Amino acid sequence: MNKFLLSVHVLAAIIAIGPVTVAASMFPPYVRKAVAEPGDQKVTAALALLHRICRGYAAVGIVVPVFGVATAIGLGVLTDAWLIASMILTAAAAAVLLGRILPVQEALLAPEGDTAVRQSRHLGMTVGVFNLLWAVVVVLMIVRPGSTTGV
Template sequence: MTKFLLSVHVLAAIIAIGPVTVAASMFPPAARRALEAPDDPGATGTVALLHRICRAYGALGIVVPVFGLATGLAMGVLGDAWLITSIVLTGLAAAVLLALVLPRQEALVEGQGTRGTTVRLAMFTGIFNLLWATVTVLMIVRPGSTTGA
């Protein structure tokens, strides 16, 4: 059962979190282009599409920690420091996405943002991506692991 849970956890991370990190990273430059050419339907359409991807795959991303916790429980590692740290960082990443990234994207999609909004959005997106990269490294290295990594 542990292998199944771990497989779903990893697949969910790849399928759900990967698109959010890519789309969120693409959003600020696309939004700047849309701000420079507000009459360009391609530019505004791209921004709207990237925002929908971030919202949809961000919502789907809840599967990652759910199966991560189930896997940790099955492996008996819920009390390990690396996993607790990963849980905290995952929560922070979700908070950054929900409170800082998506609302700024929404404002830009609705035409209420400025170039300054895209700069702050790029910074928050970088923080979001860095948090997920750190969680990924912790999942691979697992301090104290017996896998030899």
């Protein structure tokens, strides 16, 4: 059963988190392009699509921690420090996505002027933090400091 839970956890992370990190990273440059080329319907459509991808996969992403916790319980590592750190970082990443990235994307779906360019730069930095949080979680999941199976 643990192998099944772990497989679903890893697949869900790849399928749900991967697209969000890519789409969120692509959004700020498209905002700047939309400001530079006002009225370009392809750029406007791309912004809407990128936001829908982020919003949709954020909802699907709940599967990742659910199956992660189930796996941790099955493996008896729920109280290990590396896992607790991973859960805290995952919660932080979710908070950044839900509390900052998605609302700012929503506000920038029809960008205009220098304010939108500034917001897109701040959004880009926020997305960088979001992606860094996930990168650290992945490293912790692979290395598992202090575990008997860690490298």
